[in-house]
Amino acid sequence: MEQRPIVAELKGITKRFPGIVANDNISLQLRKGEIHALLGENGAGKSTLMNILFGLYQPDEGHIEINGSPVVIDGAGKAIELRIGMVHQHFKLVKPFTVAENIILGNEPTKGATIDIKSANERVKQISEQYGLKVDPRVKIEDITVGMQQRVEILKTLYRGADILIFDEPTAVLTVQEIEELIVILRNLAREGKSIILITHKLKEIMEIADTCTVIRRGKVIGSVSVKESNERQLAEMMVGRSVSFQVDKQKSKPGKPVLEVKDLVVPGEHGKPVVDHVTFDIRAGEVFGIAGVDGNGQTQLIEAITGMRKASGGSVKVLGKELLGTSVRTVTEAGVSHIPEDRHKHGLVLDFSVSENMVLNNYYKEPFTHKGLLNYKAMDENAKKLAEQFDVRMSGIHTEARSLSGGNQQKAIIARELTRDPELIIAVQPTRGLDVGAIEFVHKQLIEARNAGKAVLLVSFELEELYGLSDRLAVIYEGRFMGQMEADEKNEEQIGLMMAGNAMGAAAGHTG
Amino acid sequence: MQRLNQIFTKQSTYVPILAIILGLIVGAIVMWMGGFNPFEAYKAMLVKIFGTTYDFGEAIRQVTPLIFTGLSVAFAFRAGLFNIGAEGQFIMGMTAATWVGINTDLPWFIHLPLAVLAGGLAGAIWSGLAGWLKASRGINEVISTIMLNWIAYYFANFMVRVVMIEKGQNRSQDVLPSASASIDWLSALMDNARVHWGTVIALLCSGIFYYILWKTRQGYELRASGHNADAAFYAGINVKGSIVKAMMISGAFAGLGGAFEILGVFKSMAVMNAQPGYGFDGIAVSLLGGNNPFGIVFGAILFGFLSYGSQGMNFELEVPNEIIRIVIGSVIFFVASHGIVKWFLKPFFKKRREEKKGAA
Ligand SMILES: Nc1ncnc2c1ncn2[C@@H]1O[C@H](COP(=O)(O)OP(=O)(O)OP(=O)(O)O)[C@@H](O)[C@H]1O
Numbered sequence: 001m002e003q004r005p006i007v008a009e010l011k012g013i014t015k016r017f018p019g020i021v022a023n024d025n026i027s028l029q030l031r032k033g034e035i036h037a038l039l040g041e042n043g044a045g046k047s048t049l050m051n052i053l054f055g056l057y058q059p060d061e062g063h064i065e066i067n068g069s070p071v072v073i074d075g076a077g078k079a080i081e082l083r084i085g086m087v088h089q090h091f092k093l094v095k096p097f098t099v100a101e102n103i104i105l106g107n108e109p110t111k112g113a114t115i116d117i118k119s120a121n122e123r124v125k126q127i128s129e130q131y132g133l134k135v136d137p138r139v140k141i142e143d144i145t146v147g148m149q150q151r152v153e154i155l156k157t158l159y160r161g162a163d164i165l166i167f168d169e170p171t172a173v174l175t176v177q178e179i180e181e182l183i184v185i186l187r188n189l190a191r192e193g194k195s196i197i198l199i200t201h202k203l204k205e206i207m208e209i210a211d212t213c214t215v216i217r218r219g220k221v222i223g224s225v226s227v228k229e230s231n232e233r234q235l236a237e238m239m240v241g242r243s244v245s246f247q248v249d250k251q252k253s254k255p256g257k258p259v260l261e262v263k264d265l266v267v268p269g270e271h272g273k274p275v276v277d278h279v280t281f282d283i284r285a286g287e288v289f290g291i292a293g294v295d296g297n298g299q300t301q302l303i304e305a306i307t308g309m310r311k312a313s314g315g316s317v318k319v320l321g322k323e324l325l326g327t328s329v330r331t332v333t334e335a336g337v338s339h340i341p342e343d344r345h346k347h348g349l350v351l352d353f354s355v356s357e358n359m360v361l362n363n364y365y366k367e368p369f370t371h372k373g374l375l376n377y378k379a380m381d382e383n384a385k386k387l388a389e390q391f392d393v394r395m396s397g398i399h400t401e402a403r404s405l406s407g408g409n410q411q412k413a414i415i416a417r418e419l420t421r422d423p424e425l426i427i428a429v430q431p432t433r434g435l436d437v438g439a440i441e442f443v444h445k446q447l448i449e450a451r452n453a454g455k456a457v458l459l460v461s462f463e464l465e466e467l468y469g470l471s472d473r474l475a476v477i478y479e480g481r482f483m484g485q486m487e488a489d490e491k492n493e494e495q496i497g498l499m500m501a502g503n504a505m506g507a508a509a510g511h512t513g
Numbered sequence: 514m515q516r517l518n519q520i521f522t523k524q525s526t527y528v529p530i531l532a533i534i535l536g537l538i539v540g541a542i543v544m545w546m547g548g549f550n551p552f553e554a555y556k557a558m559l560v561k562i563f564g565t566t567y568d569f570g571e572a573i574r575q576v577t578p579l580i581f582t583g584l585s586v587a588f589a590f591r592a593g594l595f596n597i598g599a600e601g602q603f604i605m606g607m608t609a610a611t612w613v614g615i616n617t618d619l620p621w622f623i624h625l626p627l628a629v630l631a632g633g634l635a636g637a638i639w640s641g642l643a644g645w646l647k648a649s650r651g652i653n654e655v656i657s658t659i660m661l662n663w664i665a666y667y668f669a670n671f672m673v674r675v676v677m678i679e680k681g682q683n684r685s686q687d688v689l690p691s692a693s694a695s696i697d698w699l700s701a702l703m704d705n706a707r708v709h710w711g712t713v714i715a716l717l718c719s720g721i722f723y724y725i726l727w728k729t730r731q732g733y734e735l736r737a738s739g740h741n742a743d744a745a746f747y748a749g750i751n752v753k754g755s756i757v758k759a760m761m762i763s764g765a766f767a768g769l770g771g772a773f774e775i776l777g778v779f780k781s782m783a784v785m786n787a788q789p790g791y792g793f794d795g796i797a798v799s800l801l802g803g804n805n806p807f808g809i810v811f812g813a814i815l816f817g818f819l820s821y822g823s824q825g826m827n828f829e830l831e832v833p834n835e836i837i838r839i840v841i842g843s844v845i846f847f848v849a850s851h852g853i854v855k856w857f858l859k860p861f862f863k864k865r866r867e868e869k870k871g872a873a
């Protein structure tokens with residue numbers, strides 16, 4: 001291990017943004033063929049550091065050496081020239097183009113004056129096979145899953161000859177199955193001599209595939225450890241600076257009056273088949289109701305129908321006895337529903353607004369934020385300061401654009417906003433996506449506290465552990481239908497797995513029992 | 514050197530200035546290639562603008578409608594809409610103001626405001642139509658406003674020719690003196706330059722623009738819808754209503770501009786041979802001003818002065834109109850494309866950075 005050559009070295013990198021030092025004298029060595037994990041709290045400066053290595057930002061101090069010689073990486077073009085590739089969290093693909101067309105974009109093989117698509121297809125296929133990516137070069141991007149799109153991004157970097165690959169939270173957008181496949185791919189890449197930097201908040205993933213882990217806290221390197229000689233607990237402590245509890249403490253729920261009552265809800269799909277098909281459930285005050293299921297089985301549509309964002313074709317949605325189906329989003333909000341949305345960039349934030357403006361996104365029209373039709377920026381600022389402190393949202397200031405916050409801090413800002421509106425029902429979709437372990441612990445505590453205070457919580461998550469840890473009752477959704485509901489303490493993981501694959505509860509029991 | 518650096522580090526100040534200079538240089542090269550002396554030409558331009566009080570007043574007259582249409586385009590843009598229809602809304606404003614100006618006999622303190630409001634309202638309704646089409650039917654506002662421009666154009670000509678015609682002339686009757694927006698005493702001081710209250714209202718409108726968008730609840734909704742309609746929808750904002758509202762306010766600005774062009778400048782409405790182009794120039798002005806209400810005032814001054822001053826180049830040196838348009842176009846091009854200007858600046862920055870490194 002030690003004798004492997006160093007392919008990239010960051011030396012004393014410092015990067016300042018107005019009001020914050022994102023990277024403070026960071027040094028890091030990447031060796032050939034290793035998987036090097038980068039771990040750190042939200043806002044620690046991981047993405048910034050990688051953007052510097054990929055040439056998107058210039059360091060204020062320090063320099064980079066590639067294969068032993070100092071380089072100035074002043075743009076992605078230069079990075080590619082130096083055989084560095086980056087797979088961003090948000091993909092940059094042209095939807096109506098095919099896989100191969102996307103991969104060769106900007107670097108097209110030509111035959112005379114025309115693009116030689118045939119040899120492109122072949123080359124893509126060959127690389128794809130070499131690393132076990134299993135991507136068909138001829139299909140269009142819009143027709144493939146998020147996981148496949150990510151592979152196309154990986155292929156793109158490989159096609160351009162990358163030897164150093166940077167992954168910024170690649171697993172945050174993947175399903176459990178896709179994560180397993182990605183891990184195999186990463187292993188293949190490392191075996192073929194590629195060096196990989198992997199940013200992730202999931203300690204399990206680090207333990208499973210990384211060789212080395214560098215921990216960053218508030219812009220500074222805390223240390224680099226060999227993963228073999230470490231464990232999840234130690235890594236978490238290094239990163240947060242205190243011990244982290246992975247268990248959620250909670251007493252048995254004391255359910256009160258029904259808060260949300262959903263009955264026979266039907267949401268029509270594009271192809272005639274309903275995407276939410278006669279779903280019925282209710283959630284009582286002081287109860288967390290979890291919905292398990294593989295991504296894309298109607299969760300999004302179900303939540304959107306409940307929150308008034310999507311039209312339903314039948315059924316009923318009542319909050320505290322008040323019928324809300326067919327009303328507006330505003331009516332639903334006013335009825336006491338808060339909503340941590342699945343897609344924070346699409347729905348959760350106006351990225352060009354300041355943090356302060358974002359913190360009042362669904363109550364800006366209320367006193368004291370609006371007074372006699374006029375905005376009260378002072379009240380907004382005070383509110384934002386209070387929430388940021390309470391939820392530890394780290395940023396250079398409340399007047400910065402939400403865009404400049406780190407991914408995890410954007411999520412924390414949304415959670416802060418939604419949990420402090422004193423709602424009756426909290427709808428949380430993937431609430432801890434992109435959060436560090438410390439923040440996850442905090443958010444889980446907040447959700448349980450809300451439940452103990454008599455709120456109803458509807459939780460949609462693809463993390464089974466999160467669902468098991470938080471929920472009092474569970475349902476499994478498959479192709480828009482509930483396969484069954486159960487009390488969390490009588491759950492049977494095997495049975496849930498079968499239900500997620502489309503076996504109804506009774507049938508599943510029959511199979512297993 | 515230190516001081517120079519300080520001045521030049523604030524990008525927002527030096528980029529537009531440098532852009533104007535770059536544009537003028539490119540214009541100069543074009544004139545030189547066309548066989549004209551660029552220095553003489555630019556001198557003639559400055560003389561044309563600042564030479565006499567009359568010319569100065571007229572240059573301001575030229576600037577005024579551009580502030581209105583610039584604000585119009587920018588307001589829609591801030592709400593995420595492309596209002597290509599400031600032209601048509603301007604024309605509707607002219608038509609409505611003319612009609613009220615001709616047809617009602619009232620004391621001036623009622624007549625003038627009524628005519629002005631009629632213009633603003635006509636513009637608002639005209640753009641509101643495009644907003645409504647988008648909100649209710651999803652029809653792209655670019656297409657609908659372009660179509661509405663043509664409808665406004667033919668409708669206005671019809672109104673002038675058939676309803677408001679001055680017998681034997683190719684224009685409408687004159688608006689009554691009680692509806693005049695001229696500032697007579699100032700006009701007298703400036704050799705009868707056609708200065709009018711519209712300029713004051715235009716400046717006021719840029720303040721109103723700012724006030725609505727950044728001080729009111731409405732403004733929050735409009736900006737949220739403009740930046741991210743999905744998030745606005747999630748937040749319970751009535752996005753469709755915002756579209757209609759934003760379009761109507763946008764159109765009101767253009768309509769007011771049209772009203773003042775009649776009531777303050779021409780006093781009657783001529784039959785048009787082509788769309789007059791105020792609205793299209795407004796697109797350029799809003800670009801120049803970075804969609805900022807105060808930037809637009811400067812953008813309009815730049816655009817208006819350039820086009821007014823260019824008449825000087827035309828008269829004095831017979832520089833053909835086409836070349837003048839190239840000069841104006843290249844200034845706008847450079848102002849609008851910050852990226853290119855920064856690219857020009859890059860070598861300087863690099864040097865500075867290296868100097869810093871060397872010193873460290
Ligand atoms: N363009 C910018 N302008 C101002 N501040 C910025 C900018 N980009 C990043 N920051 C700040 O720098 C800090 C580091 O951000 P960075 O995105 O690197 O964090 P991160 O470690 O990737 O966090 P996360 O795990 O949440 O993604 C944050 O406090 C962020 O607000």
Ligand SMILES: [Mg+2]
Binds near residue numbers: 046408
């Ligand atoms: Mg990040």
